[in-house]
Amino acid sequence: MTVLDVRTWTVVCRFDLLLPERGVAALVGDSQVAIFRGFAGEVYALGNRDPFSDAYVLSRGIVGSRGTVPTVASPMHKQVFSLVTGECLDEPGIAVPVYDVRVRDGDVEVAGP
């Protein structure tokens, strides 16, 4: 069976523009998305809103790891989120949205909702 991917992919920037282990913010439709490049070149996308401060700042957090999980720490009050699942690792039960993201022909693309 073939499942057609009917989602809209939005090109947000060239992959080369992303610094390793740093994030950028992008507008995808009306949504603010934080896009991160991992150390090995992997790309992650989370909602940019920090649920603790209500400010749209997660893209400006420090990227790192906790155990084997790649993470970003909110620049506001340092709560740590998984880049893979969006879950807050410091406050169980709190999470930010995760967006599908891919690199095609050197372009970073985020899937619309």
Added chain:
Amino acid sequence: MSTQQRRLVVVGNGMVGQRLVEAVRQRDPQRRWRITVLGEEPRPAYDRVALTSYLTGATEAELGLVPDGCYDGDSSLVVGEAVTGIDRSARLVTTTAGRVVPYDALVLATGSKPFVPPVPGADLDGCFVYRTIDDLDAIRERAASVTSGVVVGGGLLGLEAANALLALGLSTGVVEFAPRLMPAQVDQGGGEVLRRKVEALGLTARLDTATERIAVAGSGLRLSFADGSALDTGMVVFSAGIRPRDELARSAGLAVGERGGIVVDEACRTSDPAIWAIGECALAGGRVYGLVAPGYDMAEVVADRLLGGDAAFAEADTSTKLKLLGVDVASFGDAHATTPDALEVVYADPVGGVYKKLVVTDDASTLLGGVLVGDASAYAALRTMVGRPLADTPEQLLLAGPSTSDLGDDAQVCSCQNVSAGAVRAAIHDEGCADVAAVKACTRAGTVCGSCVPLLKTLLTQSGVEADPALCEHFSMGRAELFDIVRVTGLRTFSEIIARHGSGRGCDICKPVVASILASLGSGHVLDGEQAALQDTNDHFLANIQRNGTYSVVPRVPGGELTAEGLIAIGEVARDFGLYSKITGGQRIDLLGARVEQLPAIWKRLVDAGFESGHAYGKALRTVKSCVGSTWCRYGVQDSTSLAIMLELRYRGLRAPHKIKAGVSGCARECAEARSKDVGIIASENGWNLYVGGNGGFRPRHAELFASDLSDAQLVALVDRFLMFYVRTADRLQRTAAWIEALTEEHGDGLAYLHRVLVEDELGLCADLEAAMDRHAGSYTDEWAAVLDDEEKLGRFVSFVNAPDAPDPSIRFETERGQIRPVVAGPTLEVVRR
């Protein structure tokens, strides 16, 4: 009573001789023995095992081993006098000063001397040995005028000496005759990992190399080797083993071994029943022990015998552990697998630089010994298991490490002082010892070689009382140790640093720490290359994040002095960008409400008007606050404003463990509130008084007087030293006040310690600290202007990567008292913290 006292004379006041005195005193409350100690060195016993620390920070006093009150009416210590002869029939010894001392019992604790290979030129100026504080003083003096050094001997002591030369800033090489480093302790596989590790630290190792002669070459020395090659160097340190000091015994006709050493029996008695020998001068069971632990055992045996006991010295544990700037090497028990049918289980990771070998009985049921290189964290626990049945397989022990929770109370934790796990636990639970220092003081564990200190920490942690010094899950060391590693190794990227000295990919704790260390060491712009990803958002955007995700901008206003034009320019920027403005406590102006994409345009205007970054966003020097001083004030006695401007321009941009604030007051009325600053300066009639360690904030503290009546130049030199020493040694987010408190815990009176280090130059660091600050001041550039000149960095200052100028729609303001204020949008998430 004194007529019945017998006379004990001890020749030598090294670690073992001193231990004997304490052991006798402990066992002899009736004072049956009257003790005279004759020491050749000009100072009382000190910790020779920790000798290297004398070059890296420890003071002579800290190394001292003689407790207060140790010598009293019934015992005396004479230093600086060597014994020249023993008259065995009359039972008298004679000293270099002509003193004649009678004895009933004589203990020789004359120790050993370094072995200097008989090569021509070994006695030239610039050749040293590594044994005494005097040796180290001489080495330090020479090291100040040369750039390189070579250690002849790659054994344990040789690597210690090499470490010391490295710490003195010399390019350092080691020459070893054997095919591997530390040949007595480790096997070939471990030696190879060790070589790679020490070479990564900047040492060069020549193995399989015999030195044939040393000659003067230019202003330095040239070593010529058996293979025809040569090596030029500034100095040579011989550390090729030791030889027992048995000449006194020889001339007295006592039996000595064929290859040296005073022959003793199991009671440590020599061939004359009235004379004993202990420590490195003794040949016990056919062996000379070059370690302190067997020497201590011998001292205890002799003390026991002198008081009628029948203790005997058995073959000693020669386990050793050495830590060379992060490289651990340990060997214990039967490290070379000489037990018949012994099995060796080896784990080797050449890339990670780890080599571990366990030697077990042929049925793998009992641990016999082992070698650990690169990771010796399991050493203390493994050593306690030697000779005991193993609960785990050797493979499990190697990979997972031993568990310390099931460490039996009778397991020996400290072999130097023979302290059991039970004794440590008793000290923690019954005596209330809450940290390593207290456990050391109470049990003496960890006070000699220190290798069991990690185990003491583990036992404390298991008792729930010890805080882990690790920075975070990625680095097991604290900031000061990491600073030293980065400074000495020259590693300048986070990836290299974490690959070699940490694990994982870092976090919001260790990355800013490394960023700060790199910045303190002058590694270019804070947003250059990989450094950009290490910065907290404030340093990343060179501005201070506010609650709604906007930033504030603070231009530097040195000393709080501002021209009318400057004031107008700032006002125009605030007006044109619609920013909220407020006067700060540090005599500057804060402009709030700037969006990320506005920052470069705001800086451009400020830079064009002659301003630069005020580093309000950095863990760095903030401001030097001042009053108007003698220029205007009718009470002022010095020009505080000019001094404040000069200091602020010298230290601007200095990254530190935490923010640094300073203040200068022009008279004792103290209008600049300098004593609430990390560095406070108050004018006196004769110059400046310097106060250090003040802060406001959560726990206000007044700065304390550090030096008085200083000239401008003296003041700058002292502040240079103080700040640079703080930058190098303080913990993460530790203000100067907390740092000084921590120094007090470690060294007694923290301020007095700082005075010894920074004024009296007890550690010989002052010139280096001043030079480092000169380099900082000379390489300063404005971080804002540098971004404005760099298209690539400018490209990061956008709201959205795909809509660079679109303002973040979530940022909204309302008006209050004629200025903007953030609107906190919608209902906020409630976070319940437990």
